Amino acid sequence: MQATAAAPLTADEEVRRAGLARMKLIALGLFLAAAAVFLACVLLGGDAGPWVGYVRATAEASMVGALADWFAVTALFRHPLGIPIPHTAIIPRRKDQIGDALGVFVQRNFLTRTVLAEKLRSLGVARRTGEWLIEPEHARRLGDNLGAALTGVSQVLRDDDVQAFVDHLVSSRIRSTPAAPLLAKVLEIAVEGGHHQEVLSTVLRGLRRFLDENRSVLRAKLGEESPEWVPEWIDDRVFAKAFSALQKFLGEVADAPDHELRRALDLRLQEYIVALRTDPATAERLEVVKHDILEHPSVKEWLGSLWGGIKKSLLELANDPSSELRTRLQSSIIHFGQTLRDDPELQAKLDHWIEGAAAYVVEQYSDDIADLVSGTVAKWDAVETSNRIELQVGRDLQFIRINGTIVGGLAGLVIYSVAQLIG
Numbered sequence: 001m002q003a004t005a006a007a008p009l010t011a012d013e014e015v016r017r018a019g020l021a022r023m024k025l026i027a028l029g030l031f032l033a034a035a036a037v038f039l040a041c042v043l044l045g046g047d048a049g050p051w052v053g054y055v056r057a058t059a060e061a062s063m064v065g066a067l068a069d070w071f072a073v074t075a076l077f078r079h080p081l082g083i084p085i086p087h088t089a090i091i092p093r094r095k096d097q098i099g100d101a102l103g104v105f106v107q108r109n110f111l112t113r114t115v116l117a118e119k120l121r122s123l124g125v126a127r128r129t130g131e132w133l134i135e136p137e138h139a140r141r142l143g144d145n146l147g148a149a150l151t152g153v154s155q156v157l158r159d160d161d162v163q164a165f166v167d168h169l170v171s172s173r174i175r176s177t178p179a180a181p182l183l184a185k186v187l188e189i190a191v192e193g194g195h196h197q198e199v200l201s202t203v204l205r206g207l208r209r210f211l212d213e214n215r216s217v218l219r220a221k222l223g224e225e226s227p228e229w230v231p232e233w234i235d236d237r238v239f240a241k242a243f244s245a246l247q248k249f250l251g252e253v254a255d256a257p258d259h260e261l262r263r264a265l266d267l268r269l270q271e272y273i274v275a276l277r278t279d280p281a282t283a284e285r286l287e288v289v290k291h292d293i294l295e296h297p298s299v300k301e302w303l304g305s306l307w308g309g310i311k312k313s314l315l316e317l318a319n320d321p322s323s324e325l326r327t328r329l330q331s332s333i334i335h336f337g338q339t340l341r342d343d344p345e346l347q348a349k350l351d352h353w354i355e356g357a358a359a360y361v362v363e364q365y366s367d368d369i370a371d372l373v374s375g376t377v378a379k380w381d382a383v384e385t386s387n388r389i390e391l392q393v394g395r396d397l398q399f400i401r402i403n404g405t406i407v408g409g410l411a412g413l414v415i416y417s418v419a420q421l422i423g
Contacts, residue, residue, distance in 0.1 A: 016391050020395045026402065027401035030406075034059045041053075053420075054416060058410070061413070063405075063408075066401060076090050077387070078092070092386045093382075099376070102377060121355075124351070125350075125351060126340055129340060130337045136330070136334065139334045139337070140330055175294065178287075187269055191270065204251075211247065215243065
């Protein structure tokens with residue numbers, strides 16, 4: 001398996017490296033100091049006094065303790081002095097086994113339903129999320145992320161595929177929805193609120209204006225249809241009388257709320273509503289009309305351009321920080337955050353959902369996560385892995401060397417003193 005290249009040291013790791021080097025110098029300095037004292041005692045011999053023996057024993061034991069602990073600490077990470085002594089360079093030699101053990105350790109002690117549930121409950125994820133969302137800057141940032149995500153998704157998806165899906169979705173939805181009950185409900189609401197009468201009044205007044213604006217056109221049309229032997233003045237009188245009667249009738253219906261034509265319209269609509277709900281033939285005729293509308297070329301062209309228009313509008317609004325869509329989105333995010341922060345019941349539901357989702361993930365994929373840990377460690381370079389681990393814990397391990405020097409010296413002093421008392 002090819003080893004993964006080492007990543008550059010971070011600023012924190014550079015600080016650790018300097019600290020490790022400093023502690024190594026201190027431990028080495030203590031050893032050299034003990035060696036200097038020992039050498040001085042050897043040169044002085046016993047002629048300087050009995051105290052030399054005590055100092056010499058202390059320095060000698062300090063050197064032994066320092067060397068033994070240096071060997072123990074160094075053997076973890078490399079062969080001491082480069083000599084391949086058995087049971088040294090433990091971390092480089094057993095890197096893969098350490099990775100496997102680490103993966104199993106993480107799986108058994110972290111990736112469990114109980115551990116995750118307790119940790120998530122202590123965090124209060126839902127409440128913290130609500131507190132985070134109510135900050136306008138966070139809401140704006142989330143809106144930016146959603147806009148970027150929408151842009152990314154639109155670039156990944158093929159327009160032809162999405163358009164075909166939207167076309168099929170809209171068309172199939174309309175085709176599968178019975179038109180008769182829906183139209184009956186709409187007409188019923190219109191009749192109950194009197195909206196149909198308002199529409200009728202508007203239509204009649206508009207028709208009157210249309211006729212008045214096109215009076216000369218209608219008069220010319222009557223002249224074309226009238227026999228040639230009829231005098232023109234008779235056509236004028238017939239047209240004027242008929243036009244005036246029609247305008248008067250339209251005005252009377254438009255201005256009279258209780259006109260007989262309006263009552264007839266109410267009756268007809270009520271009958272049609274009942275027919276829509278009870279008469280299969282009426283419903284079938286309406287379905288035929290709906291089908292004809294969907295098959296019309298103009299409607300098909302509109303459905304075919306639906307996704308393109310939606311996509312363009314969404315992208316423009318999503319990527320424009322001042323757009324109404326973005327403003328409403330940020331406002332909705334803040335409102336949701338306030339609700340989430342202040343509603344304990346909603347918090348409990350969301351926390352329960354998060355716990356369930358996390359538990360499902362660890363139960364289904366804990367083995368894969370453990371394999372990821374062990375597999376990642378297996379790809380690391382053995383020497384670089386050892387160096388990185390030493391960088392993290394090596395400074396503290398140097399205290400073992402320092403303590404070994406001091407404790408060894410004290411132990412040597414005690415042993416020498418006891419030997420002198422016994423002798």
